[in-house]
Amino acid sequence: MSSCAPATGPACTPAKAKARTQLAADAFPPSATAARSRLAAVRPADYARSRNHLNGAVTGLSPYLTHGLLDLAETVAYLRARHRLPLTHKLVQELGWRAYFQHSWRQRGEAIFHDLHPGPLPQAAYDRTLPADLRRGATGVPVIDQAVRTLYATGYLHNHARMWLASYTVHVRKVHWRAGADWMYAHLLDGDLASNHLSWQWVAGTGSAKPYLFNAENVARYAPPEWHSAGTVIDTSYAALDALAHSPQRHGAEPGAHAAVEEPALFTAPPDADGSPPDAKAVAGRSVWLVHPWSLADPPADALPLAVLDAHWHARWPWSARRWAFVVARMRAITPLLWMAPAAEITAALRAAAQVRGWYNPHLSDPAWAALRLPLPPSPFAEPARACRSFSAYWTHVLKRTPQADLPQGVLFDD
Numbered sequence: 526m527s528s529c530a531p532a533t534g535p536a537c538t539p540a541k542a543k544a545r546t547q548l549a550a551d552a553f554p555p556s557a558t559a560a561r562s563r564l565a566a567v568r569p570a571d572y573a574r575s576r577n578h579l580n581g582a583v584t585g586l587s588p589y590l591t592h593g594l595l596d597l598a599e600t601v602a603y604l605r606a607r608h609r610l611p612l613t614h615k616l617v618q619e620l621g622w623r624a625y626f627q628h629s630w631r632q633r634g635e636a637i638f639h640d641l642h643p644g645p646l647p648q649a650a651y652d653r654t655l656p657a658d659l660r661r662g663a664t665g666v667p668v669i670d671q672a673v674r675t676l677y678a679t680g681y682l683h684n685h686a687r688m689w690l691a692s693y694t695v696h697v698r699k700v701h702w703r704a705g706a707d708w709m710y711a712h713l714l715d716g717d718l719a720s721n722h723l724s725w726q727w728v729a730g731t732g733s734a735k736p737y738l739f740n741a742e743n744v745a746r747y748a749p750p751e752w753h754s755a756g757t758v759i760d761t762s763y764a765a766l767d768a769l770a771h772s773p774q775r776h777g778a779e780p781g782a783h784a785a786v787e788e789p790a791l792f793t794a795p796p797d798a799d800g801s802p803p804d805a806k807a808v809a810g811r812s813v814w815l816v817h818p819w820s821l822a823d824p825p826a827d828a829l830p831l832a833v834l835d836a837h838w839h840a841r842w843p844w845s846a847r848r849w850a851f852v853v854a855r856m857r858a859i860t861p862l863l864w865m866a867p868a869a870e871i872t873a874a875l876r877a878a879a880q881v882r883g884w885y886n887p888h889l890s891d892p893a894w895a896a897l898r899l900p901l902p903p904s905p906f907a908e909p910a911r912a913c914r915s916f917s918a919y920w921t922h923v924l925k926r927t928p929q930a931d932l933p934q935g936v937l938f939d940d
């Protein structure tokens with residue numbers, strides 16, 4: 526998560542940077558083969574050296590991890606075995622952030638959607654809606670407008686770009702982190718309520734000791750030229766930014782007219798394909814494997830795969846057409862059986878099955894899912910029994926309790 530990057534990353538030449546920061550819209554095919562290829566292509570040494578640069582050797586694993594095409598424990602085991610990585614390696618630690626946010630969500634539940642503790646200003650100092658210029662990528666601050674365009678065009682943003690966008694939104698525009706988090710979540714292909722909302726809180730200072738701030742010099746070091754933002758509101762010292770974060774003073778868009786982009790539409794159900802209502806007869810007496818948006822790996826051969834979409838959950842958390850296409854295409858590749866309905870109706874129909882197997886995920890938050898008693902996938906790290914209030918407390922526990930020398934033998938699949 527840290528923004529204190531080594532100053533030794535690759536030079537941001539415009540051509541190289543374009544290749545990485547303007548990912549093709551189809552950069553993440555929704556298939557198990559694509560997920561495995563991404564994993565096989567990871568270069569941990571380059572990652573550790575360059576990950577803070579927008580054109581650095583980041584992995585692009587997040588859409589596959591979020592949607593369960595890659596299992597976190599298997600991913601960590603594979604990377605550690607193949608590259609002989611200790612737990613202290615930067616890449617393993619970053620995967621640890623993902624596990625930590627999941628840990629926090631399990632421990633704190635719905636509380637993660639509210640300020641975990643007071644931030645630099647009282648809640649009333651922040652607006653509850655995003656300004657139209659920000660939504661349309663027309664703030665006149667190039668780093669912000671580029672980030673918004675990239676988010677809309679690809680559904681993916683580099684971690685640094687997410688931090689910049691969140692910090693500007695909260696501390697310069699004085700928008701409450703929750704409004705920004707909900708908006709970004711909806712457009713991300715890898716949107717994960719724990720990683721996303723808790724990262725926004727980390728930036729806002731309601732989930733961390735201090736607000737995350739950045740200036741134009743920081744952008745110039747890590748981003749390609751078209752992102753540089755000299756002469757804008759962020760072209761100032763950290764002391765001035767800290768004073769701004771602690772003052773109710775807000776800034777608007779930069780003066781002058783700025784090119785705008787249209788925000789993609791959001792949908793509470795798949796725009797092109799519709800699931801059918803639950804049908805108990807289709808599963809009667811069968812051993813069912815539950816396929817859901819956070820569990821899109823290949824199902825076991827001995828089960829009837831059933832894909833499900835919880836209509837109430839999706840009404841609360843809309844997605845972009847790109848994300849729907851990713852999830853539904855993968856579901857359709859696994860099974861012709863796709864039900865979309867409230868969780869209670871799906872679980873009622875599933876009572877006709879002989880057995881229901883699958884993996885639990887905290888996004889299955891409707892209490893009706895609990896009746897299925899699905900287990901959580903195993904964690905790659907020794908999980909603390911009690912809530913850790915900071916990543917460092919969590920990671921200290923992990924480093925102490927997860928066997929360092931326990932490098933798994935062999936690889937999990939051919940690559």
Ligand SMILES: Cc1cc2nc3c(=O)[nH]c(=O)nc-3n(C[C@H](O)[C@H](O)[C@H](O)COP(=O)(O)OP(=O)(O)OC[C@H]3O[C@@H](n4cnc5c(N)ncnc54)[C@H](O)[C@@H]3O)c2cc1C
Nearest residue numbers: 583584585586587619620622623684687716717720721724
């Ligand atoms: C404001 C904000 C919002 C975010 N929203 C999400 C989200 O909705 N879903 C999501 O998966 N991640 C989120 N992240 C975390 C991180 O930005 C992404 O996981 C990462 O950029 C995904 O790209 P990658 O796979 O190329 O990452 P890499 O840098 O290659 O990292 C490898 C993997 O490590 C994990 N990881 C790396 N950094 C973090 C981090 N800071 N927090 C948690 N896990 C991390 C991810 O699983 C990632 O796939 C957010 C971060 C911020 C600052």
